[in-house]
Amino acid sequence: MLPLSDTLVLDLTQVIAGPTAGQILGDMGADVIKVEPLHGEHFRPHFGGAWVPSMNRNKRGLAVDLRTEGGREVLMRLARKADVFMEAFTPGVIDKLGFGWEKLSKENPRLIYASVSGYGQTGPYASRAGYDPCIQAEIGLMDATGPDGGEMCRVGTAAIDYSTGSFCAAGIAFALLARHKTGRGQRLDLSLFDVGMHLMSHWITNHGLTGEDPIRMGTSNSIICPLRVFPTKTQPIFIAGTNDAFWKILCTALGKKDWLEDKRFTTNADRVANRAILEPLIEAHFLQHTCDELLDKLIPAGMACSAAYRISEAMVSPHAQARGSVLEIDYPGIGPVKSANNPIKLSDVPVETRLKSPGVGEHTVEIMREVGFNDAEIAALRDAKAIATQAD
Known part of the structure; x- marks a missing residue:
């Protein structure tokens, strides 16, 4: 019941x-x-x-x-x-x-x-x-x-x-x-x-602590880095490096020991302060690889990331189909909805x-x-x- x-x-x-x-x-x-x-x-x-x-x-x-x-x-x-x-x-x-x-x-x-x-x-x-x-x-x-x-x-x-x-x-x-x-x-x-x-809860909390309003940054974020969509040779990919542990996973999975050892990127505060240096490095590396190649390294390592899809692609993804995320019902005079x-x-x-x-x-x-x-x-x-x- x-x-x-x-x-x-x-x-x-x-x-x-x-x-x-x-x-x-x-x-x-x-x-x-x-x-x-x-x-x-x-x-x-x-x-x-x-x-x-x-x-x-x-x-x-x-x-x-x-x-x-x-x-x-x-x-x-x-x-x-x-x-x-x-x-x-x-x-x-x-x-x-x-x-x-x-x-x-x-x-x-x-x-x-x-x-x-x-x-x-x-x-x-x-x-x-x-x-x-x-x-x-x-x-x-x-x-x-x-x-x-x-x-x-x-x-x-x-x-x-x-x-x-x-x-x-x-x-x-x-x-x-x-x-x-x-x-x-x-x-x-x-x-x-x-x-x-x-x-808007986390922005309310952030303003209470810092007095700062959000800064528009596309898919990025003013208080976390790296957190944005990056282009690849194929599908764009979203990287959510929301803490220092994820930063270590990202660098290790990609074999970028030099990033991990660079003092400019040690903490999230460092990465935010040096965003203009770090993000072009990531972009250049990602553009040498396909989205699938990157995901095959990052997802098994436990990195928070995903391909950036259109809704037409998301609807037919293997996971959406397995989960039954989309219904289709036929209505007379309208057709399949x-x-x-x-x-x-x-x-x-x-x-x-x-x-x-x-x-x-x-x-x-x-x-x-x-x-x-x-x-x-x-x-x-x-x-x-x-x-x-x-x-x-």
Whole structure:
């Protein structure tokens, strides 16, 4: 049995952060209902229709118009029996719709209520909408990212969104565990801003110690050397010489005794101070060899290093294939959709795709029947445009 079997989750979120959390819960066995407007979430057209399928597997689909009395009644019946309620509206919007924490916690005291927002439920920025790249800029992540001496850059994926989704799923799991002990639900207040600040943790610590802001150095780092991508005769290679022990391993594996004995490179502080001398030496040596030749020496020696791949190469690597890192699911009208698999691998039960990502309102009728609506009532609400079914 999966760990969240018999857990009912109402997922009103859209785009990345919330849907990622809901998908993790669904993968772990929860009955996750994706609640959408009648026309579906606004990112459904993206990626030729593949956006929503890529991060909403193991969910059922319900389409309701929460601006209507009938739509609100459907959701309220579900909320009274749900274990988890997830929303990602700008703070205050969900309260106006009649589904705020204060109200639902009275209707269902055991409810875990997860709010995902840009800046959280408190603080001077709480009323702002939040977007991953904007948060990247605001927390200093963009300022820390970019080419040596060049302009700041956005990180090449929605790192804060996906991390927020993971933290949200974990927070919900912790709250469910607490409920097992107390019998009470609680609210989870999770923001992209807080998660982004968490991702900057070592830079926060460094600034507290030195007063220094990060320096943009491409794939390198101002406080460690060597730590960057180096060109080779073939594939680029990343070297992570994060301590003096790794420096010794690097030099020994490459047969570069002269580097090891050079007093300018003895400690990390020495190597950082003499970066302009050391890095060209490494570059010149690496350009005489292929990436595979270097990896064949370094990896068995225990050096932290890797080839620097494109995503097209990473997806088909032998290790990604062995680990099942990429899922491919066929969707009618869209075709095969590839997405990242859940990285959580439990020893007792496999994480599988039990349900494809739902179409808009795909399970509206069966879900409404489960909370006491008869077919006549369902038809009336559909005619009133309070709900939508897949047939619509």
